[in-house]
Amino acid sequence: MAATYRDAGVDIAGADTFLQKIRAMVKTTYRSGVLGDIGGFGGFFHLNLHKYQDPVLVSSTDGVGTKLKIAIAMNKHDTIGIDLVAMCANDIIVHGATPLFFLDYLAMGRLRQDIATEIVAGLTQGCLQARCSLIGGETAEMPGVYQLQDYDLAGFIVGVVERNHIIDGSEIAVGDRIIGIAASGLHANGFSLVRHILFEQQHYDLADHIPALGRPLGEELLEPTKIYVDTVLNLLRDFPLSGLAHITGGGLTDNIPRILPQTCQAIIHRQQWSRPAIFDFLQQQGDIPVEEMWRVFNNGIGMVIIVREEYVTDILQRLHALKETAYVIGEVAARKSAAPPLLYR
Structure with missing residues (x-):
């Protein structure tokens, strides 16, 4: 044939x-x-x-x-x-x-x-x-x-x-402030762990309505990743930004150190923003260790901006005018030789 x-x-x-x-x-x-x-x-x-x-x-x-x-x-x-x-x-x-x-x-x-x-x-x-x-x-x-x-x-x-x-982090200096712009949800990282916990361990269905989330589980998981292009370009027109980090796979733990000079350490204050419910839900359902949560997920921060302290107030006002939810989540400190590049407090 x-x-x-x-x-x-x-x-x-x-x-x-x-x-x-x-x-x-x-x-x-x-x-x-x-x-x-x-x-x-x-x-x-x-x-x-x-x-x-x-x-x-x-x-x-x-x-x-x-x-x-x-x-x-x-x-x-x-x-x-x-x-x-x-x-x-x-x-x-x-x-x-x-x-x-x-x-x-x-x-x-x-x-x-x-x-x-x-x-x-x-x-x-x-x-x-x-x-x-x-x-x-x-x-x-x-x-x-x-x-x-x-x-x-x-x-x-x-x-x-x-x-x-070009922004490459080389302008970051001790005393700079770290601003976090809110994520829209999980974005597109950590889903192998999400699926393992929710569907293999806990046997949820995508149609299940989760009271803590206020909507069906599948809708929450498919929330699209936020695109920050317009927001960042708007800021760049008027403000000198020392560094920017996309909080993708590796979370804050791995992505902020990618742009830090060797002499600098990022201090992140985890209580400075309210973590969206999906992250608390996942941590509870999977009994995920705290540090694993911060290495795998964005925990509500999708983009980080590092700037001189003098620009913080004006940048926050601009971000709010652009309908972004943003927080001062930390600062840049001097790094001792044996210290990790990022420290949570």
Whole structure:
């Protein structure tokens, strides 16, 4: 018998139809600089060098981990793309880089156009929030690698910053204050532990209404990651920021030290903000040790800003005007040779 690619589980014609279906949606993200259309071998973006004196491109790539399993179990796929863009965009905005363009990789056991279209709708929304253009991607059918209901998602972003405006933490000094901007929830980290505790140990269902959370468990877990691009760019117009840290995998414990000079130690006051209910719920349900909580989850702080003390009041006022919830959560102290880079109090 003659064999075709479709017999093996790959539908080329379906992929072409899917591309046509998402084309108009993707174009809503196009900003100045985008050349051509999706569907080519490569995505084109023209960097207007007249706008910059010494531009540096900043890139990041990321995924959303096993939060995908929650989206698949709920059959709700229109927010996971926001998470993906957020994880990438938040990683480059901490260096002061304005996002320019984004590409995605979607791999499925079989192309389900309805699900794939929902995913792209989330990617589109994320790119609009991050003010970057979705200029290309790859949709791969991989029968035998993924189960028919499964998929995987990865993203890649490029932004630009003037070389003399790069934020890398080198300006952080003893006496600086640490401001935390609230997270929208769990974001997209720690879900392997979340799933282990809630579904394998405690046998919750995603439809269960959790009084402490005020909504069904699945809705809480799928809350999209907050994108901080507009907020940070707004601050950068008027304030010198010494350092920025995206509180992603590793929590405050691991991410703040990534930007600290060797001579500095971050002192974090854990009582300075109210931790959202989902974190208390998880800790109680899993009997998670305190330090493990702070190493795995963001605990309600999604972005950290380190600034000179003289700017704190004005920055907090600006953040509140931008409808952000923000707190002074600590300060920078001198670090003794044997001391850890971050200390909780």
